[in-house]
Amino acid sequence: MARIGTSGWVYPHWRGVLYHGDQRGWLDRYAAEFDVVELNGSFYRWPTDARFAAWRDRLPDGFEMAVKAPRGLTHARRLLEPEVWIGRVERGLHALAGRRGPLLVQLHPAMERDDARLDYFLSALPAWTRPVVEFRHDSWVDDAVFGILQRHGAAYCVMSGAHLPCVLRATAPLVYVRLHGPDHEHLYRGSYSDDDLAWWAERIREWEDAGHEVQAYFNNDGEGHAVRNARTLKRMLQT
Template sequence: MSEVRIGTSGWSYDHWNGVCYPHGTPPARRLDHYVSRFDTVELNASFYRWPRDATFAGWRRRLPPGFAMSVKAPRGLTHGKKLYQPEVWIERIARCWHELGDRRAALLLQLPPSMERDDARLDYFLTHLPWWIRVAVEFRHPSWDDDAVYAMLERHQAAYCVMSGAGLPCVLKATAPFVYVRLHGPDHGHLYAGSYSDADLRWWADR
């Protein structure tokens, strides 16, 4: 049997008052209510500001057993450097991933729309990423849609991130032992499964 997890892109949204948590819930308690409803989450705030090591350790203590957190890679790595000379970021990510312990799910690597296909650069990054960090790669430029790219992901056991609503065709590909889907929606011309109080849904599954 495959294991399917469904979650959202964060847990602290003001307009969720009275929806996901009771009215008046202080921001510091919102995560407690979230984990009572979902068993995974994708942290998007890390894209804008990478958290400290101690923050990841704190999440490991707060998240219940069996909960899995995915984390979006920092824009300094993906949109600033565009994966060029990633060693410093890889070391920092690995250190934080260690602190997250058994609460970790996948590292989401979202490449910018301006980044055209560069097999050598992506292969270099995936080669140097520690094997124990599961990674899902989201491509935003159509030039990456190629069988050779999917084969590269398979070699590294990196998941192709299936997505909808990003202005690109929804390609249903499984390149790793797990599947990662991002439903940006709404986009009735592509894969779309609704929304939870206007929040983007995220899910990943072990195949």
């Protein structure tokens, strides 16, 4: 069964949708309903190893935390000389241990295709990190790029969102989907209709029938849309 979750979990506007009470209990409440989450705060400030270990000890068996790579690596350096960051990333992911999910590498929207840089980065990154690459520039959508990902066992991030290419491509055992909202003009806005979600449920079933593991994350957090959409998609996949 595919794992369905949300991009992040610390949203005050989810009170009444998923949360009640003090924020200290929010992760526990989230993990009681979903078995995977995408850590987005690591993009802005990379957590300490101790923080990763605390999440490991707190999360239940079978739960996975996907981790977003730091912007120092993806946006400031744009994957150049990645060794500066990879050591820190490895330590944090090791601290997550059995709760460790994939490593999401979201590239800068202005970063155009550079096959050599991508190939070098993936060569330097240990395969056990289960890398997922989200390309925000259209120039990366090419069979040669998909071939680089496939050689390294890295997943192409399938995206849904305003002005983003929706390419249904599997380059690794894992298919990783980010649903940034159905609004055609603005990212992270709107709620997916039941028809939209039924369409995605069919795609997920097709990937699973082909032998892939699938993880899908809703990133349209406003008004609790991500929670409601995740619940609906999970229910559709269980029927």
